Amino acid sequence: MSASVLFxxxxxxxxxxxxVYNVVAVLLVAAAVAxxxxxxxxxxxxxxxxxxxxxxxxxxxVLLVDGLLNTLKMAFLxxxxxxxxxxxxxxxxxSEHALVRWPAWLVVEFFRAVPVLLLMVFTWYAIGINKxxxxxxxVVIALTLYNGSVLAEVLRAGVLAVPAGQAExxxxxxxxxxxxxxxxxxxxxxxxxxxxxxxxxxxxxxDTALGIFVTAPGLTxxxxxxxxxxxxxxxxxxxxxxxxxxxxxxxxxxxxxxQRRYVGEKSPLDLTRVGTMDGGQSTAV
Amino acid sequence: xxxxxxxxDAYFKAFGYTIFLFLVAGVLSxxxxxxxxxxxxxxxxxxxxxxxxxxxxxxNTPLVIMFAFFSFAAPIFGIQFKWLQVHVGTxxxxxxxxxxxxxxxxxxxxxxxxxxRAGVNAVPLGQVEAARAIGLPFGGVMSQVVLPQAFRAxxxxxxxxxxxxxxxxxxxxxxxxxxxxxxxxxxxxxFSSERFGIFVCFAIGxxxxxxxxxxxxxxxxxxxRVAL
Numbered sequence: 001m002s003a004s005v006l007f008x009x010x011x012x013x014x015x016x017x018x019x020v021y022n023v024v025a026v027l028l029v030a031a032a033v034a035x036x037x038x039x040x041x042x043x044x045x046x047x048x049x050x051x052x053x054x055x056x057x058x059x060x061x062v063l064l065v066d067g068l069l070n071t072l073k074m075a076f077l078x079x080x081x082x083x084x085x086x087x088x089x090x091x092x093x094x095s096e097h098a099l100v101r102w103p104a105w106l107v108v109e110f111f112r113a114v115p116v117l118l119l120m121v122f123t124w125y126a127i128g129i130n131k132x133x134x135x136x137x138x139v140v141i142a143l144t145l146y147n148g149s150v151l152a153e154v155l156r157a158g159v160l161a162v163p164a165g166q167a168e169x170x171x172x173x174x175x176x177x178x179x180x181x182x183x184x185x186x187x188x189x190x191x192x193x194x195x196x197x198x199x200x201x202x203x204x205x206x207d208t209a210l211g212i213f214v215t216a217p218g219l220t221x222x223x224x225x226x227x228x229x230x231x232x233x234x235x236x237x238x239x240x241x242x243x244x245x246x247x248x249x250x251x252x253x254x255x256x257x258x259q260r261r262y263v264g265e266k267s268p269l270d271l272t273r274v275g276t277m278d279g280g281q282s283t284a285v
Numbered sequence: 286x287x288x289x290x291x292x293x294d295a296y297f298k299a300f301g302y303t304i305f306l307f308l309v310a311g312v313l314s315x316x317x318x319x320x321x322x323x324x325x326x327x328x329x330x331x332x333x334x335x336x337x338x339x340x341x342x343x344x345n346t347p348l349v350i351m352f353a354f355f356s357f358a359a360p361i362f363g364i365q366f367k368w369l370q371v372h373v374g375t376x377x378x379x380x381x382x383x384x385x386x387x388x389x390x391x392x393x394x395x396x397x398x399x400x401x402r403a404g405v406n407a408v409p410l411g412q413v414e415a416a417r418a419i420g421l422p423f424g425g426v427m428s429q430v431v432l433p434q435a436f437r438a439x440x441x442x443x444x445x446x447x448x449x450x451x452x453x454x455x456x457x458x459x460x461x462x463x464x465x466x467x468x469x470x471x472x473x474x475x476f477s478s479e480r481f482g483i484f485v486c487f488a489i490g491x492x493x494x495x496x497x498x499x500x501x502x503x504x505x506x507x508x509x510r511v512a513l
Contacts, residue, residue, distance in 0.1 A: 005410060006413055006427070006431065007328045008417055010328070021328075022331050025332050025335070029331065039362050043361045045361065113492045114491055115454075115455035117458065117466050118455055118465075118469060118484070118487060118488065125477070126480070126481075206345075206348070208347075209348075209349040209350055210347070212459065220347075220350070234354070237353050238354075241346045241354065244347055245345040245346060273444060
């Protein structure tokens with residue numbers, strides 16, 4: 001239902017009224033933004049020396065290479081691991097053998113219900129706080145476990161979304177279980193899953209910011225060094241947020257392009273909610 | 286394990302803060318999200334744009350950055366929670382708690398808005414047309430006909446959003462609220478040999494909260510389910 005169904009095509013009086021609403025709304029929004037900007041300006045947040053660091057090539061390089069690149073590296077490794085883990089757990093959850101299905105289900109439910117931050121702190125201590133690079137790997141491992149569990153659920157939903165006739169036809173021509181999964185179901189499910197996987201990249205990327213709690217490298221870590229040195233907390237946060245937003249919007253664009261290109265008008269996958277313990281009941285809207 | 290069992294009061298108090306954060310931010314984010322969705326689908330173009338921009342910006346910003354921005358910039362805007370000095374039993378709700386609630390609310394409301402918008406889209410066209418045919422204005426269409434049905438349809442995604450909020454309360458640990466994740470770090474610092482047991486205890490605490498909420502949500506969902 002498009003938004004315009006919710007109200008009638010406006011007549012002349014309503015058009016005039018809406019014009020008034022629009023003007024008032026513009027004034028309110030503009031006033032709020034202006035007030036915020038003025039308070040920041042008044043506090044000296046727009047002074048050149050607070051922003052100069054973001055135009056200094058050396059610091060820009062630190063921000064992009066030590067910051068953004070590390071963040072992307074962590075997110076990339078985590079998603080790579082998560083896809084592998086998600087495949088194993090997802091196939092496990094679909095298994096016919098209860099002995100495989102239940103442990104897979106338990107692992108998925110556990111890691112989906114536990115906060116990523118808690119996982120990060122634990123993996124950090126488990127690897128050893130003083131070991132070189134342990135914060136980096138703590139972030140990667142924690143994000144792999146969490147996103148892997150989510151992707152397991154995505155994979156299950158994706159395979160179940162393939163029309164039942166496909167598997168039945170494959171069995172009818174004498175294919176084995178593994179063949180049906182690998183040759184028939186997976187290629188079709190992969191297409192359906194792709195947008196959900198890319199959306200999960202956005203989640204993983206955002207969660208890398210939590211690495212600050214375990215002193216992991218990345219944007220948040222670099223930004224702390226910058227604002228401690230230049231005492232420009234607010235400008236730094238604006239710049240870091242902008243970097244995250246740009247990268248995430250690019251990923252979202254990619255996801256919707258993939259959805260259009262490979263999936264079409266079919267609705268996105270219905271995932272079972274975390275903690276819905278009756279095992280695999282869908283939460284279709 | 287023993288570290289937690291010997292300090293059960295600290296354990297429960299920490300989860301008490303988690304639950305308080307969740308309850309307050311959950312209610313507030315649902316309210317703000319409803320306002321946002323009304324702006325998002327309403328007839329006033331400027332408000333539509335403002336709500337859409339807000340949702341896009343907030344959804345793509347990490348929660349930690351929201352927290353950090355809010356705790357750095359709020360004093361400049363004159364928003365301080367110094368007045369917040371509520372003591373309930375052994376719980377102290379101070380400025381840190383207030384800032385955490387506001388950050389979590391601002392963050393979660395964007396996701397509530399998106400969930401509700403999907404719910405609004407699920408309301409059958411005939412409902413809206415009928416409401417307009419009997420002469421209801423936009424406010425009436427939304428509050429009497431669309432939103433009540435949208436809430437029912439959107440219950441599963443909204444429950445998922447609130448479950449994410451339960452887990453996101455852990456981020457408040459970074460900003461000085463003594464909730465469960467902060468308490469776990471304190472425990473692991475003082476009893477470093479028992480960290481696996483400590484981790485399991487705290488993980489179980491979160492799982493119990495998530496399960497309890499999920500159970501309630503599923504019950505409500507069954508109770509409210511309508512043929513859409």
